[in-house]
Amino acid sequence: MNRSHTLAGLRDRPDIAVLVIGGGINGISVFRELALQGVDVVLAEKGDYCSGASAALSRMVHGGLRYLENGEFKLVRESLLERDRLLRNAPHYVAPLPTTVPIFDIFSGLANGAVRFLGLTRRPSRRGALVIKTGLAMYDLFTAARRLMPTHRFRGRAETLRKWPAINPAIRNSATYYDAWVSRPERLGLEMLLDATASAANARALNYALVSSTGDSLAITDTLTGEQLPVRAQLVINATGGWIDLTNKAIGAAAQTMMGGTKGSHLIVDNAELFDALGGHMVYYENEDGRICILFPYLGKVLIGSTDIRVDDPDKVRCEEDEQRYILQSLAFVFPSIKVAENQIVFRFAGVRPLPASEDSFTSRIPRDHFCEFVEASGRLPATLCM
Ligand SMILES: Cc1cc2nc3c(=O)[nH]c(=O)nc-3n(C[C@H](O)[C@H](O)[C@H](O)COP(=O)(O)OP(=O)(O)OC[C@H]3O[C@@H](n4cnc5c(N)ncnc54)[C@H](O)[C@@H]3O)c2cc1C
Structure with a gap:
């Protein structure tokens, strides 16, 4: 060129x-x-x-596990197909990513999932073991014909704490499944x-x-x-x-x-204790407000995100101080004993998700389909x- x-x-x-x-x-x-x-x-x-x-994405090449509870089955099936294509076609950038979901309840999210399906509420709620198990079983089913990565597995509390000793001791179970990540999108x-x-x-x-x-x-x-x-x-x-x-x-x-784009911000932190605590896994967890957050070993550092805030002008977005606080607070929920100091934040970035215009008061519920x-x-x- x-x-x-x-x-x-x-x-x-x-x-x-x-x-x-x-x-x-x-x-x-x-x-x-x-x-x-x-x-x-x-x-x-x-x-x-x-x-x-x-350039501002969470670097996940995923099927979109959480879109299942919005009923976006076609999107998840198609995204899993594309994920597997990228694993095959671009192995120099896209690699398998063991992803672990810490679980703090057994039944939570069941009733909410059902009423949401009936259109009675759109409020996000904490997801319990049964809801996560159902989602992961569907994920495995969608990829059964071309199994590139292991199927999901559940761990009990004792085994989870043995593998991730720094994780919040209130944990009841954990679920590990495989998605993929892209190093340099x-x-x-x-x-x-x-x-x-x-x-x-x-x-x-x-x-x-x-x-x-x-x-x-x-x-x-x-x-x-x-x-x-x-x-x-x-x-x-x-x-x-x-x-x-x-x-x-x-x-x-x-x-x-x-469009009804929402801004998402991430931090990249240089904290060896946190990096080691992840044990090579992405930790995909819910903050106390029910929003999904991620923690992810990224090129020797840890990537943490993200926020989800409506914006009008994509040229003006940046990771603001209150977003940084939100992201670090969410970390305290899953790894309470690990502190990230301000000077360990080596990079902050933000971008706008191109989402369709929507009146939904919960940004995480805006459909993600193209x-x-x-x-x-x-x-x-x-x-x-x-x-
Ligand atoms: C916080 C966050 C996390 C995300 N996480 C993931 C993830 O983990 N996995 C995933 O698959 N997806 C993720 N996404 C979604 C993904 O990033 C987007 O779906 C995708 O990048 C959209 O690509 P795009 O080409 O449509 O938009 P963009 O990449 O935004 O490209 C639009 C381009 O248009 C240019 N432009 C604008 N106006 C003009 C003009 N008048 N003339 C010329 N050029 C113009 C802009 O400069 C821009 O480069 C995430 C998004 C965000 C924001």
């Missing part, structure tokens, strides 16, 4: 078949699919590739982008390239020089995640509000597919 060649090509030939806006994992994936099918496609990303949500995205441009001469990608409307056409602004290049596309794909509504506005697409919306062409603006 040579930036000046790409810019010169756009100056000479502004007519293209498809313009993909957004160079996160979704924009890159659709760009690659189109490129491999020989479509004349340009991808424009206003910052660095994979610098939005695609942004590099995975970049590899897919390079694969697309190397395989197809008609696939061109530009970063530091902001797409907006000039009134009667679309333009890509090279934000490094300020040069504005008009482009005429037959189809626009708006893959700007948490920015989808802002992008529709910027390009003049007459669309309803689609959606695509088609906005008809109007005037000089081509049809826009938002995804």
Whole structure:
């Protein structure tokens, strides 16, 4: 990929078949699919590739165990299939992750799960052993035909405390199952982008390239020089995640509000005691408010997250002090004797989950499934597919 060649090509030939806006994992994936099918496609990303949500994730490549209780079975089945594909196709970034759920109750969550299924409540609640057992049995069932990793196992209190001596002694059981993790998600995205441009001469990608409307056409602004290049596309794909509504506005697409993004923040801490306490497992636990949190050995440090807060402007998100406090408090719930000092926090990051607009008062209950919306062409603006 040579930036000046790409810019010169756009100056000479502004007519293209498809313009993909957004160079996160979704924009890159659709760009690659189109490129491999020989479509004349340009991808424009206003910052660095994979610098939005695609760099801010919890690094889990998972089926979404907790989506089962929202009834999102199709999503979980599909995500498990994709997880297993990534384990096979990208073993240099994606690896199995033993994941342990500490359990403090036997029956908790059963009644709540049932009433939620009937639509009588959406409030998150603590999940007990039976609810977790049911979820994990379904997880195993969905992957039975292509078993890549061990099935789940339960441990009693004594065995759990032997394996994780620092865990909250109020524990009753633990459940261990396998998911996967991605070490460097942004590099995975970049590899897919390079694969697309190397395989197809008609696939061109530009970063530091902001797409907006000039009134009667679309333009890509090279934000490094300020040069504005008009482009005429037959189809626009708006893959700007948490920015989808802002992008529709910027390009003049007459669309309803689609997004209700929530911010999630994480900490990376350098604390050897905590790292050792995890015993190589991700600990996937519920905070006292019923929210799922994770603790995870990550490249010699520990990744802890996350929060889930509604936001309007994805350009302004960062991990705030109160989020940092929330994350550290949640840690105290699962490993009460381990203290993380302020100077052991080596990195904080935040991103916006691209979730559909929702009135739900509990952000964790907003559906996680993908959606695509088609906005008809109007005037000089081509049809826009938002995804
Ligand atoms: C806290 C958190 C934890 C998560 N954990 C996980 C997890 O563990 N596992 C998992 O699978 N998923 C997880 N996710 C979800 C996952 O990160 C997202 O689903 C995914 O990254 C979305 O990718 P995207 O390409 O749609 O959006 P993004 O990666 O946000 O990409 C959108 C891009 O559009 C660009 N853009 C915006 N406007 C314009 C414009 N006008 N012109 C050009 N470019 C523009 C932005 O700069 C941005 O790079 C998590 C998300 C968050 C925030």
